[in-house]
Amino acid sequence: TTKQLIMSEKLAAIGEITAGVAHEINNPIAVMQGNLEVIRSVVGEQAEQAKVEFQLLDDQIQRISLIVTKLLQFAKPEEFAGFVDRHAPDMVIADCLPLVQHLLAKAAIEVRLENTAERLVLMNRTELQQVVVNLVVNAIHAMPDGGRLGIETRDSTRGGRPGVEIVVSDSGVGMDPEVAARVFDPFFTTKRQEGTGLGLSISQTLVTRQGGTISLASRPGEGATFIVWLPEAE
Numbered sequence: 001t002t003k004q005l006i007m008s009e010k011l012a013a014i015g016e017i018t019a020g021v022a023h024e025i026n027n028p029i030a031v032m033q034g035n036l037e038v039i040r041s042v043v044g045e046q047a048e049q050a051k052v053e054f055q056l057l058d059d060q061i062q063r064i065s066l067i068v069t070k071l072l073q074f075a076k077p078e079e080f081a082g083f084v085d086r087h088a089p090d091m092v093i094a095d096c097l098p099l100v101q102h103l104l105a106k107a108a109i110e111v112r113l114e115n116t117a118e119r120l121v122l123m124n125r126t127e128l129q130q131v132v133v134n135l136v137v138n139a140i141h142a143m144p145d146g147g148r149l150g151i152e153t154r155d156s157t158r159g160g161r162p163g164v165e166i167v168v169s170d171s172g173v174g175m176d177p178e179v180a181a182r183v184f185d186p187f188f189t190t191k192r193q194e195g196t197g198l199g200l201s202i203s204q205t206l207v208t209r210q211g212g213t214i215s216l217a218s219r220p221g222e223g224a225t226f227i228v229w230l231p232e233a234e
């Protein structure tokens, strides 16, 4: 429809501008990082006294750098497209868990894994990991006082097409319908400082590029369930 066309043109324009700005920001970040290193080595011993401050600068510069990377990935996903291969989803999930282990432990979250998928999916491994980690980190954020995290894989045929579902569910704060309707919008976040609002938008781009879908079910106070469906690798 015309509305969809205007929307996709708008998104393309946002993408172009975002990519330009992100590239511009990359240079000053590199300069700051380099100079920070120089200052640290020049002040030598005394750098110890300002350890906390140096660490703070380091962390914040890295945070900006990560946001810029995410912006670029959102704006120019095709430049980030990596080598696509066949994967057993549960193997990819097993790789993801160590990355979030410290967060799970800190928030006292109980994890339940259930892997019954036997089919393989076709995707870039890092990208599939990124999608899963994104969903898991969001789930952890939704459970600041602890709770249950479920990660499940199962074979699932949709519209006659064999595929696999990866289901990430939490017992967290959940979402009202207005929020749920917007979570895949680029830059939509309810996390103020901590959020970029790009996680789910990028995840959706990566999954749909492989012919898959990503959907959710949630109610306020009753947690959220995200379902990634990917077609079986031929």
Ligand code: ADP
Pocket: 134, 138, 139, 142, 170, 172, 173, 174, 175, 179, 183, 184, 188, 189, 190, 191, 194, 195, 196, 197, 198, 199, 200, 201, 223, 224
């Ligand atoms: P970010 O995490 O940077 O905010 P995302 O695109 O990953 O960006 O998520 C967008 C928004 O969707 C979040 O700010 C939050 O409001 C909502 N959201 C995502 N996952 C969950 C979840 N599991 N439970 C509750 N809300 C969620």
